[in-house]
Structure formats: structure tokens, C-alpha cells
Amino acid sequence: MQLNIGSSIKRIVLLWLLLFFMVPVSPCPAKQTLNARKILDRVDDLFRGKSSKGIMTMKIVTVHWTRTLKVEWWSEGKDKSLMRILAPKKEKGTATLRVGNDIWNYLPKVNRIIKLPSSMMSASWMGSHFTNDDLVKESRMAEDYTFELTFRGKRDKGEILEVTCLPKPDAPVVWGKVLVVVRSGDYLPLKILYYDEEMKLVRTMYFSDIGPLGNRTLPRIMRIVPEDKPHEMTEITYEKMTFDLALPARTFSIRSLRR
Amino acid sequence: MIIRLAWRSLWRNKRRTLITVCSIALGLTFAIFFIALAEGAYEQMIEQMVRIQSGHITLEHSEYREAPSVDLWITVPSRLRSHVEKWPAVEETKLVILGQGIVKSGAGNMAAAIMGVEPAVEKTSSPVARNIIKGKYIEPKDNPQVVVGSEMAERLNLAVGKKLVIATNDISGTLVEELCRVKGIFRTGSEEVDAYVIQMPINFARRLFHLPRGGATQMGVILKDPGDQKQVMKRIKGRLDDRPISVLSWQEVMPDVATYIKMDKGSNLIFQGILIFLILFTIFNTLSMSVLERQREFAMLLAVGTTARRLKLQVFTETVYLGLIGCGVGILFGGLAVVYGHFYGINLSAIMGESVNISGFALSSKMYTKLSFGIFFNSAVAVLAATLLLGLVPMRRAARINIVDTLR
């Protein structure tokens, strides 16, 4: 799993300043919206940087099988990424390159590179609960949704803020509602709930194990659970991550798929 | 003189004459009805299929047939279109946009064939429009509403009013996504269509694919009389100058159907042949028997001095009368049956059920006969000619009667 990385230091500074001056209970609706927007932008930009690279473990549990993959990745800007499987042995060396709307796969067993047709965009990536689309699409929550801070206070074991996002009438999103739950204080996400149009919960994304990753503090475990199959899930654990490094141009070329 | 004799001798034995005339008449009636029915069934099938596809004549990009893709589109100037529609031979024209894409909902996603159609035209001919089971069919101004098939609705958990996202590539290859809502759900009975096809107003499709105004994948022309096909095609070609637009007949667009019809018509011809054989045999039989019956009469005529030639002539003239009367009556009855069958149709629903679905084409369970002067005329002439020819044999036999043996 990989979200695009592309924010600037300025932005983070601005965020801290705002937090510093924020009043816990704000009576002013405009200010509420501003906060909500900041929360959403923060979530969007969580894993974004000008570029990044890292290693993660992906555990997929389905009703029929369980698998664990170890994946190394690089990404740059909003539309270039390369992922390579390190384990298990059977799939070691399999790589996926994405540039713009095109996706290529390298298959070490047969030593061939194939280009995926656009109809495969909605297929699941490597059998996980994420789709190729999730990898590729650039989502800007604040742009596609109208949002409102709907809860603040104590829940479970901490102080949290909840933002309810409703899709704008023409936004091409399939959801009816998205609930973003973050930690008060640093706005780190704890949960994102996706509802369909009938307000039925379809899937939940959980964030946990908040700690240092690269030069940031981020939740290092992301888990997605489909509501209709609660025993299934895909869990990503970020082991290593470096942000905003210089990557040589040929990293995202078809040739580098084979390496 | 012989003419009068022949006439009177016919009416002397009314029963025999009646039976003979009936054979000829009924035989002709059956033949006419059978041919009209068979021809009518084919025409029906073709008409329905043609309306569902893009008409008797299709205009499309010259490279489209080889590699169908939405970026091979044509612009039909509205002037040309309204001009063509005014031609007396043309019933109506329609524009279609065809593309491929993915349909996404909260429950998942599926590949889909996207059809941008003109609802006013499709309402009367398309099996999609005529098989809406929930909600309603789309209207021209319904952006961005769509109709989806029952299979797709089930798999993506869609209901009337719910939203879905269409993702596809526009004509320049860029990924585009649009939100739309379900206006209606259809079930044609064909799994392919119900799981794969999604229809939207053509303007919405233009917006989705970023096609210019008047752009479309195909323009179809539906004719009032399919016989005018070649003519109209020529006229259209003449008005296109050298744009890269192909003008295709439905036989070129649906070659499989055309070939199937040829093959089926072949077997039909065989049936017609058998029927005609049966009918002619009966007529021959009747004529022979009537001559046989009258052996004594002929023998007496010959005995009193009638020449063989005159006898033959008389018998032949009788046959001519019989043939003419028989064919006349036959055309009358056959005509009545065909006219009824043409305007009211023959209702086969007792055997077939209310309507029939052939891969999405809904055919009504009524078979209509073809009303064509040609069928009447040709059949009548054929039967008359055959009757006369067949009548030659008994005629010969009449002349060769052994007077003595017969009169004993």
C-alpha cells in the first residue's frame, strides 16, 4: 500500500502554529470548518512527501487463505511508484511500476514484463483488499467532500475529534459518507469509516502503533476490514520509511522493473 | 364452339368440377399462405434485429469495424441528418455512442459496455427500453442518469436512485470518472446484456468521453421499406464527399445474421418445394381421375365422329377453365388469409408464451404474413401453368381411348 507523498515543510509548520493557537471548544462555525479542513488535509498528506521509499509488511487474511508479503517501495510526486516483493520466496522479485495511469508488472518466474489493461484498475492488488485504483488515485478529501467537525471529546482511551464528510453532489465517489476519526492534539488518524449511500458501513480503516517513521511520527500499522466479511482483513505494517530523498530518474523506468 | 361445349360439359357434372376446382383453389391458397408466412417471419426478424442494432444502414468511422474504440468517432452534421430524415424512404435515424468502462459502487466494480443513446428513438425499438422492471427509462435531459441491467444491479447492489461511478478513457485516452444515478433497471433475459450494458442519454455520453457536439460512434438509418436499402445507401454516400466515413448495410454489420437467414431460407425453399409438389400431385391426380371417370363419355363422342383433335381441344379448354376459376378462388381465399395474417397476425402465444427473447431481441409471439402482390401473382401463375401442363397428360389419354372396349 502506498499513498502519495508531496507536502512541504511550510505546511507542517503552519499546522503546528494553528494547533498552538487553537481553542479547544470553538463556538465559531467558520473556525470549526477550518479545523475540519486541516484535519482532512493532514490525513491526506500523512504519507506524502516529494518522494519516499520504504519497506512494509502486508498481511492478508481471507476466508480461504492467509498470506504475508514483504514489500519494498519507492515513490515520487503524485504519479510515480515502484513496488517490489521481497518475500515470500515464490514471489520474490515480482514488481509493479506505476507511471501516470499505466501499470506494469514484472514476473520473475517467467522473466517477463506485462502491461495491465485499464480494466484491471479495479482489481485487487495482490489479492489484498486494496485495489490498483487505491494505489493510483490521487484523492483530495477536502475537494470531493463537504465536511464538518461532529464530535470532540473522550472515546475509548483518548481525546478524539471526528469529522463527518459527505460527498459533494457531483463528486465521483462511491461512498455515501466517510467518517474520519483522529487524535486531538496531533490529528493523527485512528479510524476511517466508509459508508455506502444507504449509510451502511462498508469498510473500516484502522491506524495504530503510532511512533517514529522516517523523520515523522506516524501510525505504522494500517488495517482495512470489510464489513461484510469481518474475519477478513489486510494489514500493512510500515517497517522503514524515508521521506523526501533524491531518487534517480531511472528508478521509475520499465528497465528498473527487472532488477 | 368448342369453348361453349367445354363450358357446358364442365357444368353438367357439377360435383366433379367442384372437386377439381377446389383442389386447385385450396392448393393455391395453401401455397400463398405458406410463402407469405415464411417471408413475413423473416422480415419480422430482420426488422426487429435491425432496429435494435443501428438500423438498416449504419454510418461509422471507416476504421471502426476493424478495431472498435470510442476514439474512432464521426461527426454527422445536423444538416445532413435532418436532410436524410426527410427522405420518404427513411423512417428515422439515430445516433449512438459506444464505449467501454468500469462501473463502481460501494459494493464493488464491474466492466461495462457504455451506450449513449437517444431515448426518444430507442424507446420504440430497444429491448432495453421495453424491458424496464424497476424505475423508468431515461429521458433526453436526464443527465446524469443511467439504466443498468438486473445482473449488474444485483452484483453491485444498485437500486433505483442509488449512485455509481463510471470510470473510462475519453477520446484522448485520459482517465475520466463521472458520478451518475440509476434511473431504471432492465431485464432483457439475456445475461450478457443484463450484466454488461449500461445506457445513458447521448449528451451525457458526449460529456463523459469529451466528444464534440454532434459526435457519435455510429449513426443508424431505419427505412420504411427495406427494399430501398441500396438506393438510400447510394444517396448517402453521394453526400459524404471524402470524409473517412463508411456506409454499411445491415448485412455487413451483422454478417452472421445475414448468413443464417440465407441458410434458413434455403431450408424454407425445400419446404415450399415439397408443398408445391404435394399440391401439384393432387391437381394432377384430380384431373387424371376426372378423365378416367368420363371414359364412356369420351368413347361415345369419338364413336359419333368427334375427331381426336377436337376432343383433345375440348378437354384442354376445360382444363383452362378449371385452372382459371381455381386460381381465381385460390387468390381470393389465399389473399384473405394473408391480409388477416398481415394486419392481425397469427397469435402463437398458446404455444410460445407471451413474447420471445432472442439474445435480447424481444419478438412478439405473433407471426405476420407478408403482404405482397408478387407472392399472389407468382404463385397463381405458377399453379395455373402447372395445371395446364399437368392437364396435357390426361388430355392425351382421353384421345387414345379404345372406343370398343370402353363402350362395352
Place this chain on the structure above:
Amino acid sequence: MITVAAISLNVAVLIASYGLMDGMVKHLISNVTNMVTGEVQIHAPRYLVDHSMYKVVKNPTGIMERLGSRSIYGVARSYGYGLVACGNKSAGALFWGVDPAMEKKYFDLAEHVATGRYLGSVPRKEIVVGRKLARSLNVKIGSEVVLVVQAADGSLGNDLFTVRGILKAAGDRIDRDAAIMHCQDFEELFVSGGRIHEIALNTRGAVSLAALEQLAAAAAPGTDVKSWRQLMPALSDMVNFFDAGMWLFGMIFFLAAALGVMNTMLMSTFERIREFGILKAIGTSPWRILGDVAAESFALSLVSTVIGGIIGIGLSLFFMHKGLDTSIFIPGDAAVSVSGIAFDPVWRATISLKTILSPILMMWFISLIASLYPAAIAARLDPVKAMARV
């Protein structure tokens, strides 16, 4: 004797025509079912809803053995979705794992290859693809393709295959996404452990559909048994349409034949009115005349219809074995396939009790009536008038 000949001929032609008409409908049905669907299919419950790789038919060998002991045969198939790629092009496909020898025996798809050949009995990592799939991938015979699938254990299955054959048009779905391989290759690629998703049975018309469904359900309890009519309702409707058409045609033929028979009998009986007049004149009672005529025509019609029946059966048999080749009406070597049915141009008659018995019985009945009517007239006639008839 003309009478006998006329009646026999009418009966014979009617029988042969019914045989051909019946044959036409059966021919249509077999075109629909012989290609690949078969007459009855067995699946796991709800398999057809989502074609999940994990919904398998349990104990397929046992089921097939049980059916085989009743002389019902078919094939077992496995299915899985995935990707086929050749060079820079790729497309989604439905992969079939089949037993080529059995497929060749019980179905016709193996002969429906446009270029190249169908699979051999030895697994060689080869595939046979649908026509449109081949075109969108731009492959030829011998092209190397990469197959990528999600295996049953979740891993990425991939391998290199060669294109061995490209099918002729066999219906939109098969054309667009069928990629057929040997079942052992399938097992290796999908790590499927011999999973079977479908058993398709085909008796080529030997067993009635209802009986076949029952036998299948009995041999495979707990599975979803469907006939081709339920699997392909649109085609089922089309066959009904044709059936109705043939019924109509059959009616017309019947009337024409009836006309012929009636004619003949009427005329031949009327011919003998003089004879009846004489009989009456010498004192025979009208009933006696009627009775005699009845007995005679009974015998005459019986003989004629039976002769006609024999000739008719002979003709039907001829057309059953030889068949009429309607491809003479088709220009060139056009492959005729409409919405999934490939039409075999050779049209054969079928023989059944229905096609033989009913024409015979009907015609016999008609000839009887047709002779009684004039006899009744004669019986009531004034002898003098009767004798004067000429």
C-alpha cells in the same frame, strides 16, 4: 390403383416432411447444446452467482461414475479468472481447465477451431483462445503469452503458455474471454488441487431433458442442477419460437395432404355411383351398400396408408442418415454463428412415433370419411339417376 398410389404418396410425403420439421427443431437444439453447454449442467449451489473459485462440485468422479453407469456421459471443467498478456497488450480472461479427450468426445467445440488446433491429450502449457480475445491481444498460432492469475492459495500464479488454437465465433462471451487449457496445466497454474466447478452432460438427444435432470439430481445430491433451458433462457425462447413456426407449417402441410387424400377418395367413390345404382336396383339395401363401401375403403385406406407409411419411413431414414446440406445456399465458407450457436448446415430428419403414427392415422381417418360421404349419397339415391350418371 391410382387411389392407392395417391393416398400412399400423400402419407409418405407428410411423414417425411414432419420428420424434417421435427429434425429442424432438434437440430436447432443440438446446435445450441452440442457446442459446449451440453443438456444439463451441475454446479455447487450459488456458483453461478459469482463464479467463486472456492465453490466446487464435491466428489465429481463419484458423480460421473454414477451417471456413467446409466450411460450418461459428460465432462468436468474448472474455471478461474486472470490475465493474458502478449507483448504490450493484455486482457482479462476466464481460464478453463478441461480434459481434451473427453471434450472432443462429447462436445463440438474442439472442432470449432478457426486456426491452429484444439488441445492435445498431453499437457504442454498451451491455450486455445476465443476469437475476439485473440484479436485484442494480437496473437497468432505459436505466440507466447504470459498468464497471470490469483491462485487458490492467494499467491500470484504466472507462467508462459503458447497459443495452440483460435476458435471460430462461438458466442460473445466465449469469443471475448475464453482461454482453454489442459486441466493439469490449470491445476499447476491455479494451485487448484483438482477443483471442479462444473460438470456438463451431453447425450446428444438420446435422453429426454426431464429424465436427464432427474438422473443428474439423483447422482449429485446437494448440487445445483440446471438444464440448458434454464442456463440459456434466451436461446430456449428462440427454440420455442421455431417450434411454433414448425407447428404452423406442419398444419399447412397436413391440410394439403388431407386435401389430396380426400380428393382421391371422393372421386374414386363417386366414380362408382353407377355401380351403386345397379346394386340398389337389384335390391341391395342402402345400409348394405354403405357397409360394403365402408369395409372396402377401410381396407383400401389401411393398405394405402401403410404403404405410404413404409415409404415415408424410408424417406425419413434416408434424410436422417444423409441429411440435407443447406450450405449450398451459403456463399463461400462463411461460418454461421449467431449469439452463441454455431449452425451445422446439414439438416437431418428425425423419426419418432409422433412423426409416423399421426400422419398415418389422420390420413386413414380422412380417407375413410371421404369415402363414406359419397357412399351415403349413393345409398339414398334413386337407382335410375345413379345409373344414368356418366
